[in-house]
Each structure stands twice: as structure tokens, then as C-alpha cells.
Amino acid sequence: MSDVSVELDPVRKRDHLVSAALWGAGMAWMVPMLGTMTALNATVLPSHRTELLNRLYCRGQIALTGSRWKAVVDPAVDPAQPYMFCQNHTNLFDHVALYDATPHFKQGLELEKHFDIPVYGWFMKARGTIPVRSGKEGQTPEIMQNMRDEIARGHSILAFPEGHRTLDGRVGPFRRGVFFIARDLGIPIAPVAVTGMYRVNRKGSWLIRPGHEVTVYVDAPIPTKGLPDSAIPELAEQVRDAIVARVDAYWQGA
Numbered sequence: 001m002s003d004v005s006v007e008l009d010p011v012r013k014r015d016h017l018v019s020a021a022l023w024g025a026g027m028a029w030m031v032p033m034l035g036t037m038t039a040l041n042a043t044v045l046p047s048h049r050t051e052l053l054n055r056l057y058c059r060g061q062i063a064l065t066g067s068r069w070k071a072v073v074d075p076a077v078d079p080a081q082p083y084m085f086c087q088n089h090t091n092l093f094d095h096v097a098l099y100d101a102t103p104h105f106k107q108g109l110e111l112e113k114h115f116d117i118p119v120y121g122w123f124m125k126a127r128g129t130i131p132v133r134s135g136k137e138g139q140t141p142e143i144m145q146n147m148r149d150e151i152a153r154g155h156s157i158l159a160f161p162e163g164h165r166t167l168d169g170r171v172g173p174f175r176r177g178v179f180f181i182a183r184d185l186g187i188p189i190a191p192v193a194v195t196g197m198y199r200v201n202r203k204g205s206w207l208i209r210p211g212h213e214v215t216v217y218v219d220a221p222i223p224t225k226g227l228p229d230s231a232i233p234e235l236a237e238q239v240r241d242a243i244v245a246r247v248d249a250y251w252q253g254a
Contacts, residue, residue: 006169006251008199011207018066019208026064026208033057034123041126048105048153058096065093065200066210071101076220077190079103082156083221084182087192088171088243089160091201097194101216104156109143144181151185161236169198169251171244179224179236188221191239193246217246 037054041047047054062069077083085106087098099106108124112131115121125131130146147157159181161174182189196214201207219242227235
């Protein structure tokens with residue numbers, strides 16, 4: 001990891017006003033969009049049939065942070081192949097930052113208690129997001145079967161191996177559970193590094209800083225099928241190294 005420190009511009013009074021306006025615009029976009037998709041998914045249309053709406057929502061949500069967005073996707077990423085997308089965890093916009101980078105339908109994992117959150121939780125539940133419980137005892141055979149069902153439908157899985165949002169803009173240690181899961185599912189892992197997002201918003205602050213470029217890097221997939229348990233730690237480090245290289249290069253050039 002680079003020794004270059006991560007520093008953000010000082011906060012001005014104007015920043016609070018701009019941030020409040022952006023949150024207001026974002027909520028005005030999110031509530032009707034998620035509400036519409038929730039109603040459709042819960043009644044007449046499965047979630048993959050509202051994918052165009054979902055992609056429009058994600059693109060709009062990023063735009064309403066005042067950010068410029070682009071994706072850099074390795075040509076080895078196959079649009080027809082389900083993957084485990086492993087992404088660095090920065091803030092509440094991580095899901096929408098990644099989603100439009102590739103054409104894959106990406107199903108996420110979410111703490112079951114989050115399904116009670118108004119609008120957001122209702123949408124995730126209607127969409128078919130896979131519920132998990134905190135702690136190892138919460139990882140049940142039903143969760144694995146839910147993921148197998150998603151893969152059988154041609155869907156991909158989105159995971160955040162750090163398990164929590166960064167506190168310093170860097171990539172933290174990886175938990176290895178998702179790597180065992182990817183191996184057991186027989187799907188490759190696509191490393192995803194998102195840069196610029198820590199400047200937009202960070203854990204512990206509701207401030208949104210507009211005017212930054214958010215870049216999503218989806219690097220070459222790494223096969224997992226047939227790997228023994230003993231190879232999983234090396235697999236996790238290989239994926240983490242790919243993400244760290246992108247994130248550290250961003251801060252070194254900042």
C-alpha cells in the first residue's frame with residue numbers, strides 16, 4: 001500500500017448548502033424510481049424485466065451527485081458469463097456506481113434487517129436481493145441455494161469482500177467467504193475498483209462533494225472452478241491486489 005496520504009479539500013459553508021440541494025434532488029429521483037420498480041417487481045414484472053429502468057435510475061443517481069462517470073472494462077469480460085463482481089466498498093453509492101459498467105444483471109447480498117428500510121429496503125426485497133444475517137451462523141444453505149438460482153438464471157452476484165466501507169479511501173483487508181462461495185458456484189471473479197467516490201462522499205459524513213470524476217474499472221476475470229480450499233487465500237489476495245493497484249494509482253496521481 002502506498003504511503004501517500006488521502007486528503008480532502010476543507011469544508012466550506014457553501015458545501016453544506018450544495019450538498020443539501022444534491023440530497024434533495026437525489027431523493028426526488030430515487031423515491032419515484034424505486035417505488036415504480038418495487039410495484040412492478042412485486043406484482044406483474046420480474047426484476048430482470050425492469051432492467052432498463054434500473055439502469056436509468058443508477059445513471060441518474062450518480063449524475064445527481066454532480067459527478068462525471070466513466071467505465072473501463074477489460075475486453076475479457078464476457079457479457080454472457082455470470083460473474084462474482086468483487087468491488088471495493090466506499091459509500092452508499094457503490095451499487096449504482098458499478099451497475100451500468102457492464103450489461104450483466106447483478107444480484108446483491110443485503111442484511112435481512114435492511115429490508116425494513118422504507119423505499120430502499122422494499123425495493124431490494126421486491127427485486128430479489130438475497131437476504132443474509134450478521135455473523136457466520138447467519139450463513140445458511142438457503143443463501144447458497146438462492147445464489148445458485150441466480151446463477152442458473154444467468155445473473156451475476158455483487159459482493160463487497162471488505163465487509164464495511166473504507167474509513168481512509170484505501171482498500172481494507174478482504175474476508176474470504178465470498179471467494180469460497182464463488183469457487184463453490186463455479187463462477188469467475190471480476191475485480192472491480194471504483195475510484196473518485198471517496199471524494200464524493202465518505203462514511204460518517206452526509207456531505208456530497210460534486211465536480212469529481214468517478215471511474216469504474218472492471219478487470220480481467222479470474223477463474224475459480226476446481227480450486228482447492230488451500231488456494232482460496234491466494235485467490236483473495238490476487239483479487240485484492242488488482243483492486244488495490246487501481247485505487248493506489250488514483251491517489252498517487254491525485
